[in-house]
Amino acid sequence: MTTIDRDVIIIGAGASGLTAATELKKAGLTVAVLEARDRVGGRLWTDDIDGAMLEIGGQWVSPDQDALKETLAELGLKTYDRYREGENVYINATGELSRFEGDIFPVPAQTEHEIVSLIEKLDALVAEIDPDRPWGHPRAKELDEISFSRWLETQTDDAEAIENIGMFIAGAMLTKPAHAFSALQALLMAASAGSFSNLVDADFILDARVVGGLQQVPILLAERLGDDVHLGQPVRTVRWSDAGVTAVTDELTVNARRVIIAVPPILISRISFEPPLPRRQQQLHQHLSMGFVIKVHAVYETPFWREDGLSGTAFSPYELVHEAYDNTNFEDPRGTLVGFVSDEHADGVFTLTAEERKTRILTSLSHYYGDKALSPVVYYESDWGSEEWTRGAYAASFDMGGLARYGADLRTPVGPISFSCSDMAGKGYQHVDGAIRVGRETAAAIITDLKA
Numbered sequence: 001m002t003t004i005d006r007d008v009i010i011i012g013a014g015a016s017g018l019t020a021a022t023e024l025k026k027a028g029l030t031v032a033v034l035e036a037r038d039r040v041g042g043r044l045w046t047d048d049i050d051g052a053m054l055e056i057g058g059q060w061v062s063p064d065q066d067a068l069k070e071t072l073a074e075l076g077l078k079t080y081d082r083y084r085e086g087e088n089v090y091i092n093a094t095g096e097l098s099r100f101e102g103d104i105f106p107v108p109a110q111t112e113h114e115i116v117s118l119i120e121k122l123d124a125l126v127a128e129i130d131p132d133r134p135w136g137h138p139r140a141k142e143l144d145e146i147s148f149s150r151w152l153e154t155q156t157d158d159a160e161a162i163e164n165i166g167m168f169i170a171g172a173m174l175t176k177p178a179h180a181f182s183a184l185q186a187l188l189m190a191a192s193a194g195s196f197s198n199l200v201d202a203d204f205i206l207d208a209r210v211v212g213g214l215q216q217v218p219i220l221l222a223e224r225l226g227d228d229v230h231l232g233q234p235v236r237t238v239r240w241s242d243a244g245v246t247a248v249t250d251e252l253t254v255n256a257r258r259v260i261i262a263v264p265p266i267l268i269s270r271i272s273f274e275p276p277l278p279r280r281q282q283q284l285h286q287h288l289s290m291g292f293v294i295k296v297h298a299v300y301e302t303p304f305w306r307e308d309g310l311s312g313t314a315f316s317p318y319e320l321v322h323e324a325y326d327n328t329n330f331e332d333p334r335g336t337l338v339g340f341v342s343d344e345h346a347d348g349v350f351t352l353t354a355e356e357r358k359t360r361i362l363t364s365l366s367h368y369y370g371d372k373a374l375s376p377v378v379y380y381e382s383d384w385g386s387e388e389w390t391r392g393a394y395a396a397s398f399d400m401g402g403l404a405r406y407g408a409d410l411r412t413p414v415g416p417i418s419f420s421c422s423d424m425a426g427k428g429y430q431h432v433d434g435a436i437r438v439g440r441e442t443a444a445a446i447i448t449d450l451k452a
């Protein structure tokens with residue numbers, strides 16, 4: 001067992017932990033980043049699968065994500081636009097396919113009216129929500145006691161409008177069924193992206209990708225931190241008092257003045273705290289859970305859908321793959337589609353054999369793009385639910401009533417212990433932008449304290 005002394009320990013080498021470590025080091029403090037995996041990046045992971053470069057975790061950058069864009073610029077990383085020329089496709093409840101342009105799906109006029117009206121209502125409510133303090137809204141408790149699906153049912157009885165609006169937050173963002181989280185949690189999700197309209201606008205929320213993959217952010221941050229990043233070091237125990245803190249892995253003991261726990265909140269309880277965290281933290285961490293989504297990549301010899309005048313963007317709340325996009329890599333002659341199978345649908349297909357699952361998923365893609373979609377040259381399904389150090393995707397959200405009850409204390413430091421993660425962000429919540437923002441804020445508060 002090696003023992004080292006530092007000013008600040010950072011547990012977790014995801015975007016949030018590495019950002020915090022970078023800021024602390026810039027301020028002249030010494031750091032040790034302890035990462036459980038044998039790689040950095042956490043939920044950012046670019047890998048070569050059968051000769052195709054695939055982004056298995058987070059990848060898209062949207063125009064409002066200033067913190068992420070600043071980091072990309074500092075690291076000299078370039079972005080490129082998601083391919084979006086041509087028509088999008090939508091499949092309705094009876095399996096009928098229509099092509100469309102713009103944001104609103106081709107639905108009957110009355111349903112379109114209901115969808116537009118729901119978007120307006122949600123935009124108005126979201127405008128009242130401070131993403132850093134959703135619990136501060138005068139109706140926070142009431143909005144946290146009603147599920148998002150029930151709230152939608154109180155606004156309209158148009159089932160197709162409910163399914164479509166629900167999908168944008170449920171399947172597409174929180175990756176939980178719309179009955180499993182509150183209206184307040186849905187409003188936070190939208191407020192974190194600026195408005196509900198932004199979430200509905202795929203051209204906004206899924207605007208650009210990074211040449212070479214978004215995992216380069218943590219890789220380059222870690223390269224600059226050099227020997228301060230220790231891989232393969234799951235932190236088992238944190239001993240703390242007002243005098244300081246010690247983090248213990250199987251090989252290392254690190255003594256420091258402060259520690260930042262930069263792991264998804266559902267993994268905090270994997271660490272033994274001596275003494276235990278206060279009652280409030282022990283309780284609140286039990287009210288968060290990860291969503292669950294399978295990110296599917298299918299690579300083809302050519303982006304054949306483009307020849308057919310399709311953008312690759314496809315939606316249907318009635319399909320196994322509820323949304324799919326052209327995900328072709330920068331200057332790659334091959335074409336890649338990315339699709340998502342969310343929450344209960346993901347549970348369902350994981351009861352099948354791998355071959356059956358692949359057939360079901362490719363069949364769903366073929367409903368959007370035709371039979372050519374059935375024969376990719378490379379096929380890959382992410383399985384973040386099986387990853388010990390993540391346990392779901394994309395991120396964590398509160399159960400019913402949890403946000404109003406506990407949200408304000410999610411990031412409250414405990415003695416020398418601070419918390420940092422995208423899942424605790426206001427603006428940029430559940431996104432890399434939020435991970436960076438919280439990492440910066442957490443580091444700034446510690447720098448102020450330690451330099452005082």
Ligand SMILES: Cc1cc2nc3c(=O)[nH]c(=O)nc-3n(C[C@H](O)[C@H](O)[C@H](O)COP(=O)(O)OP(=O)(O)OC[C@H]3O[C@@H](n4cnc5c(N)ncnc54)[C@H](O)[C@@H]3O)c2cc1C
Pocket residue numbers: 011012013014015016017034035036037040041042043044056057058059060061233234235236262263264267270271295382384389390392393394395420421422423430431432433435
């Ligand atoms: C499939 C998928 C698609 C996504 N798409 C997008 C997208 O397009 N755009 C976007 O902005 N975001 C996206 N996200 C979300 C984004 O990837 C995350 O919000 C962000 O990367 C989280 O960063 P983080 O540092 O907060 O947490 P993480 O990346 O989870 O980092 C936490 C780190 O802590 C480590 N750790 C955990 N426990 C311990 C322990 N006890 N000891 C030591 N280390 C530990 C983990 O191994 C991990 O490396 C996506 C996520 C997934 C999974």
